[in-house]
Amino acid sequence: EPEVTQTPSHQVTQMGQEVILRCVPISNHLYFYWYRQILGQKVEFLVSFYNNEISEKSEIFDDQFSVERPDGSNFTLKIRSTKLEDSAMYFCASSAPGLAGGGTDTQYFGPGTRLTVL
Amino acid sequence: AQSVTQLDSHVSVSEGTPVLLRCNYSSSYSPSLFWYVQHPNKGLQLLLKYTSAATLVKGINGFEAEFKKSETSFHLTKPSAHMSDAAEYFCVVSRMAGGGADGLTFGKGTHLIIQP
16 A cells, blocks of 8 residues: 655754755655644644645744655655754655545645654 | 644543544534544554545544534544554544645544553
């Protein structure tokens, strides 16, 4: 069964450093998402991406964050200058095209990257 | 705007007894509703979803959920708990059925504990 994969599983970085989290969505999916889950808190939506541009973003997704689909398979989240409060589990998700031209709302999640900022 | 409230942060049941995880939602739209499960150190797995078809939805591993619009509820049930059901369960709402690239809104999660 196809699945979303994410690398690395755990990333440790120093405050102020840039990190890139990588995701490989399910191959026929066209809609891509990033979420984060700070320890002990709920999963929060960051951004969605379709047709090589951001579709929607939350207020968490400020100028330090960016997303990119550098090739036909990868989807990345870059955090430009990490802060202590960026420590969280980051989940990538993808969804398939819908029949009516939009996406389907069933999103399939990867296993997550645990980011620790020291 | 939409929100999800999971009424219990922890639920503990004995193996073989029924499971009930409660969820209420609020949405300005006709939402899609989901339950996801997260086992320790694993990703989020879709259990089931409701998208305005049958109000009683059957999912994987014997779970089901009933959509009650009048009560704005989407409670998750299972007749008989198994040790492998121990996990974190999230009730989730999407803005609209079949919508484009909308972000999901998660509840805070319910930690299900299964006593032997």
